[in-house]
Amino acid sequence: MQNHILNYLYRTAARLPDKTAYADDACALTFGEVLRRTRSIGSFLHGAGVYKQPVAVFMRKSPMEITAFLGVIAGGDFYVPLDEEMPDSRIQLILENVRTPILLCDAATAEKARGFDLKGARVVLYDDIIATPADDAALDAIHRAAIDTDPIYIVFTSGSTGIPKGVAACHRSVMDYIEQLSEVLAFGEDTVFGNQAPLYFDACLKDVYSTLKFGATTWLIPQRLFSFPIALVEYLNAHKVNTICWVVSALTMVSALGTFKTVKPQYLRTVAFGSEVFPIKQFRLWREAVPGAAFTNLYGPTEGTGMCCYYRADHDFADDDVIPIGRPFANREVLLLKPDGTLAENGEEGEICIRGTAVTLGYYNDPERTAQAFVQNPLNTAYPELIYRTGDIGRRNAAGELIFVSRRDHQIKHMGHRIELGEIEANVNMVEDVSMAACVYDKARQKIVLYYVGALDERALTTALKAKLPRYMLPNRCVRMERLPLTANGKIDRVTLKNMAEAK
Amino acid sequence: MEELLHILNELHPDIDFTTQEHLIDDMILDSFDIVTLIAEIGDTFDVTITADKIVPENFNSAKALYALIQEMEDEA
Numbered sequence: 001m002q003n004h005i006l007n008y009l010y011r012t013a014a015r016l017p018d019k020t021a022y023a024d025d026a027c028a029l030t031f032g033e034v035l036r037r038t039r040s041i042g043s044f045l046h047g048a049g050v051y052k053q054p055v056a057v058f059m060r061k062s063p064m065e066i067t068a069f070l071g072v073i074a075g076g077d078f079y080v081p082l083d084e085e086m087p088d089s090r091i092q093l094i095l096e097n098v099r100t101p102i103l104l105c106d107a108a109t110a111e112k113a114r115g116f117d118l119k120g121a122r123v124v125l126y127d128d129i130i131a132t133p134a135d136d137a138a139l140d141a142i143h144r145a146a147i148d149t150d151p152i153y154i155v156f157t158s159g160s161t162g163i164p165k166g167v168a169a170c171h172r173s174v175m176d177y178i179e180q181l182s183e184v185l186a187f188g189e190d191t192v193f194g195n196q197a198p199l200y201f202d203a204c205l206k207d208v209y210s211t212l213k214f215g216a217t218t219w220l221i222p223q224r225l226f227s228f229p230i231a232l233v234e235y236l237n238a239h240k241v242n243t244i245c246w247v248v249s250a251l252t253m254v255s256a257l258g259t260f261k262t263v264k265p266q267y268l269r270t271v272a273f274g275s276e277v278f279p280i281k282q283f284r285l286w287r288e289a290v291p292g293a294a295f296t297n298l299y300g301p302t303e304g305t306g307m308c309c310y311y312r313a314d315h316d317f318a319d320d321d322v323i324p325i326g327r328p329f330a331n332r333e334v335l336l337l338k339p340d341g342t343l344a345e346n347g348e349e350g351e352i353c354i355r356g357t358a359v360t361l362g363y364y365n366d367p368e369r370t371a372q373a374f375v376q377n378p379l380n381t382a383y384p385e386l387i388y389r390t391g392d393i394g395r396r397n398a399a400g401e402l403i404f405v406s407r408r409d410h411q412i413k414h415m416g417h418r419i420e421l422g423e424i425e426a427n428v429n430m431v432e433d434v435s436m437a438a439c440v441y442d443k444a445r446q447k448i449v450l451y452y453v454g455a456l457d458e459r460a461l462t463t464a465l466k467a468k469l470p471r472y473m474l475p476n477r478c479v480r481m482e483r484l485p486l487t488a489n490g491k492i493d494r495v496t497l498k499n500m501a502e503a504k
Numbered sequence: 505m506e507e508l509l510h511i512l513n514e515l516h517p518d519i520d521f522t523t524q525e526h527l528i529d530d531m532i533l534d535s536f537d538i539v540t541l542i543a544e545i546g547d548t549f550d551v552t553i554t555a556d557k558i559v560p561e562n563f564n565s566a567k568a569l570y571a572l573i574q575e576m577e578d579e580a
Contacts, residue, residue, distance in 0.1 A: 224528065224531070224560075226535040227528070227533070227534065227535045227537075227538045227558075227560075227563075228538075228558055228559060228560065229555050229558060230555050230556060230558065230559075231559070249535075249536070250535070253535055253538075253539055256539070257539070257542065257553075257554075257555045257558060258554055258555045259555040261554075261555065262554075262555055262556050415536055458517045459517040459518050460518075462516070462517045462518045463518040466518065471534065472536075476515070476540075477514065478517070
């Protein structure tokens with residue numbers, strides 16, 4: 001039985017040492033080279049005495065960054081991806097949470113890294129350690145000592161208090177995910193992935209680890225191409241990309257702008273999408289443009305290790321239909337729990353809760369918030385069994401397929417990103433001269449609208465927020481007000497604000 | 505031009521669009537901005553920017569973008 005994620009790499013590198021594993025416009029690494037770098041980085045960490053610790057990787061998205069992740073695992077540690085796209089204050093909060101001994105950087109990020117309060121962490125340059133001679137005996141001992149419930153990464157997700165939450169996942173959860181996902185999406189050695197997902201989210205697990213398992217190839221698509229649809233499709237064709245697992249907003253950007261009138265993807269056979277609702281009109285344009293491809297809707301929270309449910313969208317839908325989220329992958333169960341802790345039945349709504357190996361280890365260094373979301377299965381009083389409560393409300397249709405209904409709280413999905421409106425508000429309230437703030441989401445126009453009271457004008461506020469919030473969390477519109485509407489019991493009246501936003 | 509600058513300023517109130525000439529190269533406009541811009545320009549100027557016109561050269565400055573809008577208006 002497999003108990004270590006790097007076994008994928010060891011087996012594939014022995015079989016296909018000269019095949020390209022990961023590539024972008026600047027560089028391509030073969031499986032043999034990925035293995036060599038992985039073992040060098042692992043040996044460096046061993047030599048530095050870093051074992052069973054979080055290691056932050058702060059690099060530009062590249063094939064090299066992936067080898068840094070794998071090298072951290074080879075050293076018996078777990079990686080914490082940081083990215084230039086993250087605002088400084090968020091990176092600082094992450095560093096304070098994880099207390100990493102080492103910040104692994106490249107030439108492009110090292111200077112910025114040294115500007116943080118590193119809490120004792122040492123900045124190490126990737127290029128300086130990839131020639132470290134492999135310490136085979138040490139690496140083999142680390143590998144043998146590993147247990148499949150040891151963490152391999154921590155990725156951070158939005159938290160409503162303004163402090164992001166670090167989701168830690170182990171070997172076993174990731175391997176289980178890759179096994180089940182690849183069976184449903186029929187990945188194989190001839191799969192050529194076109195990666196869109198940032199490497200600092202669990203969304204990239206699909207491309208990164210399936211490539212290792214099967215000896216496939218992943219092209220990391222330059223981010224700017226996602227603004228220029230014809231060049232993007234030409235890129236897919238030039239690299240014979242046959243498999244894409246993208247957020248819906250990336251897919252709709254291509255179809256909605258009329259790209260298929262000029263150019264169509266020629267090699268695509270697998271299109272997986274998720275993280276938000278695919279508008280039927282856009283889904284139809286894709287099916288017409290790529291009639292030979294299989295389309296699959298995916299659903300799942302980071303806390304359930306990547307995706308949890310799938311639905312094969314193999315037929316047309318009515319304009320006002322919603323594509324179901326379908327069924328859980330094998331080896332995990334979705335419980336629809338009503339507020340009283342019993343199961344929802346016959347089309348009743350309930351909270352989507354996940355049971356099984358896919359449930360991650362919890363929020364790193366955060367027992368309180370972990371205990372709120374990772375709870376004892378209320379249907380099991382006989383032995384300890386944690387389930388993850390997603391906060392998503394769902395129901396089953398007549399065919400037994402899961403349908404996403406709504407959120408229990410103020411979490412939204414915007415451009416494929418999971419965002420707590422509370423986190424935006426918390427950061428706005430930290431800006432000097434702002435006395436009150438509330439965010440609403442105008443779903444039809446896909447805009448985050450911020451209403452605030454304060455001495456700053458919109459321009460100054462936006463400038464201040466850019467230092468605090470990731471790009472995708474910045475309000476799309478800021479509206480300064482004399483005062484915010486309040487409900488009878490004195491709370492901010494979000495319903496009125498939402499109506500205002502939608503009426504504009 | 506005024507109307508276009510208004511649309512751009514709604515997206516990024518902190519940017520001076522009259523002087524910026526590297527909106528794409530400096531990663532000021534991202535994918536979401538481009539999609540929003542095309543929709544708003546369509547509403548305001550009653551022109552459709554086709555996919556073949558969505559190239560970096562046409563979006564690097566407000567001036568270039570305005571020239572594109574005029575070109576589309578002339579063709580219409």
